[in-house]
Amino acid sequence: xxxxxxxxxxxxxxxxxxxxxxxxxxxIVTVTLLLRYLGLRLLKIMGRQFEKTDNVWDDALFEAAGRxxxxxxxxxxxxxxxxxxxxxxxSDLFNETNLDIVxxxxxxxxxxxxxxxxxxxxxxxxFRKLKQDPTPEHGKLDPTTLAALAKLFxxxxxxxxxxxxxxxxxxxxxxxxxxxxxxGIAVGFAAQDxxxxxxxxxxxxxxxxxxxxxxxxxxxxxxxxTVENIGWRLTVVRTFDKRPLYIPNSVFxxxxxxxxxRMSNRRIKETIGVRYKDSAKLAAIIADVKxxxxxxxxxxxxxxxxxxxxxxxxxSLEFFIYTFTKTTxxxxxxxxxxxxxxxxxxxxxxHDADFAFPTTTLDGLDALRPEPDVDGQDx
Numbered sequence: 001x002x003x004x005x006x007x008x009x010x011x012x013x014x015x016x017x018x019x020x021x022x023x024x025x026x027x028i029v030t031v032t033l034l035l036r037y038l039g040l041r042l043l044k045i046m047g048r049q050f051e052k053t054d055n056v057w058d059d060a061l062f063e064a065a066g067r068x069x070x071x072x073x074x075x076x077x078x079x080x081x082x083x084x085x086x087x088x089x090x091s092d093l094f095n096e097t098n099l100d101i102v103x104x105x106x107x108x109x110x111x112x113x114x115x116x117x118x119x120x121x122x123x124x125x126x127f128r129k130l131k132q133d134p135t136p137e138h139g140k141l142d143p144t145t146l147a148a149l150a151k152l153f154x155x156x157x158x159x160x161x162x163x164x165x166x167x168x169x170x171x172x173x174x175x176x177x178x179x180x181x182x183x184g185i186a187v188g189f190a191a192q193d194x195x196x197x198x199x200x201x202x203x204x205x206x207x208x209x210x211x212x213x214x215x216x217x218x219x220x221x222x223x224x225x226t227v228e229n230i231g232w233r234l235t236v237v238r239t240f241d242k243r244p245l246y247i248p249n250s251v252f253x254x255x256x257x258x259x260x261x262r263m264s265n266r267r268i269k270e271t272i273g274v275r276y277k278d279s280a281k282l283a284a285i286i287a288d289v290k291x292x293x294x295x296x297x298x299x300x301x302x303x304x305x306x307x308x309x310x311x312x313x314x315x316s317l318e319f320f321i322y323t324f325t326k327t328t329x330x331x332x333x334x335x336x337x338x339x340x341x342x343x344x345x346x347x348x349x350x351h352d353a354d355f356a357f358p359t360t361t362l363d364g365l366d367a368l369r370p371e372p373d374v375d376g377q378d379x
Contacts, residue, residue, distance in 0.1 A: 075110075199250075200253050315357065
């Protein structure tokens with residue numbers, strides 16, 4: 001830490017040694033706080049300049065470096081002050097070896113924190129950019145892949161930091177691996193569900209049956225909603241009544257699942273009933289309804305389109321429509337379906353016909369009426 005200071009400041013510190021170690025510690029703490037302030041200030045100014053660019057990496061870099069840099073300066077400064085103070089006392093706790101271990105561990109932990117924050121901030125910046133402006137260059141990077149890569153990188157950083165820190169503490173990695181080989185069998189039996197959920201999440205990322213934001217549902221179980229998060233153990237689905245549903249990933253290994261979000265079209269399938277007394281007009285009504293669907297700008301005529309007389313119902317002559325909309329959006333689909341149904345109403349009424357409803361006709365009522373008497377009165 002002392003080597004980082006300008007020569008003038010080093011000379012000033014040397015001249016203060018005669019004034020006592022307490023003054024020297026005070027100066028070191030003051031210099032540490034000053035360097036921390038200047039470092040964070042410089043980092044903030046540079047961050048503001050790089051925010052003007054469209055690059056998400058530099059924004060995440062300067063934002064992630066703030067706290068680790070602050071703690072690094074504080075820890076190094078305080079360790080320097082402790083080292084000077086320890087010279088005045090005979091203590092095995094604050095010897096050079098222990099302080100060096102603390103210094104190395106602090107550096108490893110802060111580097112790990114910086115990288116984890118950098119990965120998380122980059123993930124959030126890219127996700128926000130993809131959500132606002134999905135450009136072609138990001139076409140292959142969807143939120144699910146982004147979340148999976150971010151989790152994998154964070155896990156790699158943590159494991160790497162742990163492996164680097166173990167030799168610093170005097171723990172041999174080879175001995176740890178040997179113990180892990182023996183203990184891994186017991187841990188594997190004790191954590192079967194955890195491992196099953198982990199590999200279930202891995203299969204979701206590899207097979208990609210759904211992604212974050214997809215609407216999924218299962219005919220086997222009461223699962224339906226929008227995928228909010230895919231973790232290594234749980235998948236969070238937000239149901240349509242806004243309740244979170246936490247599903248272990250292992251469930252998806254033996255579950256039949258539908259993904260309506262990936263449908264190419266939405267289907268309109270309706271049965272229309274016309275009165276029996278309008279039977280002579282039915283053929284013309286069906287022809288006009290079919291022509292309307294074929295010319296409708298929101299109907300995909302490349303898909304199956306059927307309008308046919310279907311059955312003699314108890315109270316109506318029924319024909320059905322079977323067609324597909326171009327949109328898959330749920331709200332827009334209902335708007336198109338409403339427009340189609342209202343135009344069918346207009347077509348039926350344009351032919352002076354009407355829709356049927358359940359009715360009952362009773363014959364022979366005239367025979368049950370009493371005969372009137374000669375005076376016009378009922379007998």
